[in-house]
Amino acid sequence: MSVTMAKADGVTVFTLTSDPNSACPPLCQILKGLCCSPVCCSVSQPLRRLQGTSQSVLGALQIMIGALHIGLGAILCSGGGLLTFGMQYIGYPFWLGALFIFFGIMCILSEKFPSPCLVITNVILNLEGVGFAITSIVLYSTSTGNYDDYSDNYFWRDNRLPVCDKCVIKCIIRQIYSNMMVRSINIVLIILSHLELCIVVSVVVLGIKALKKRGSGETKVKEEK
Known part of the structure; x- marks a missing residue:
């Protein structure tokens, strides 16, 4: 056809x-x-000129954010009893991180090969990325709010062993440090999710502006001819 x-x-x-x-x-x-x-x-030179290098920078930031989601999520998931119910059975740090990396790769491709089809696809994907970033913020905020002193050892207690005061004190100290680590990682992931939200909104705005300016530029050229 x-x-x-x-x-x-x-x-x-x-x-x-x-x-x-x-x-x-x-x-x-x-x-x-x-x-x-x-x-x-076909690759559009006006789009290449209008986009500049902003998409590559934003894409690289998205890839780093996705990698940090996967890495910090792996730390949380390797903690055994430190897992919350949702993180254990949904594994959202991993698929959210993979999606953010995918959005970043699309940003870089849309700058290297700025065809109208690819730029529009990048805008649509990052519009969906807004929803995923908000979902990430909600999930990590819920995880931080639902975490308590019992969620890290409910399935891991062994009351059959004799305990001493020193052992109890050591366990309490380690438990406090574990709680601080989990909450700190969740806070870092919430901050990264807010940064991802700002980035995907910026990508969408820049993509729409580039497409709009390209269309108005082509119209002016034809009118001059």
Whole structure:
């Protein structure tokens, strides 16, 4: 299927020629033609100029935030009894970290190969990233609020062993340090999630501005001609 585009008086007309020998239905051919057309998939130099290096910087920050989510989440998950119920069975530090890394890679790709299709995809993905960043903030805040002195040893107590005062004191001290470590890591992850929220909003705003300026620039060039 071939796609041609014509603009006149503020109206854009797409002309699609279907392939009668194709086994795909017409709707699939239309989507394929729009996504794979040179108009949408070719690298745009105006977009490259408008975006600058901001997307790569923001993408690198997202990758670092995702890696920190996975690393700090692994520390929490390796603590055995230090896990909260949601973190143990959902494992949200890992899939949230993987998503943030994916969003960062898309930002870098949209700058290296700034085609309209890729830039629009990057904007849509980072719009979804806003929801995931808010979800991350809520989950870590809930994890910090639900954590108490009993959640780290409820399944790990062994009352059959004789205890002494020194052993009890040592256990209490270690328990206090463990609680401080868990809460500190959760607070760091909450801060990183807020930073991720700011980054994805910035990516969306910059992407929309670049697309808008590119469209207005092309219109001015055609009017001058």
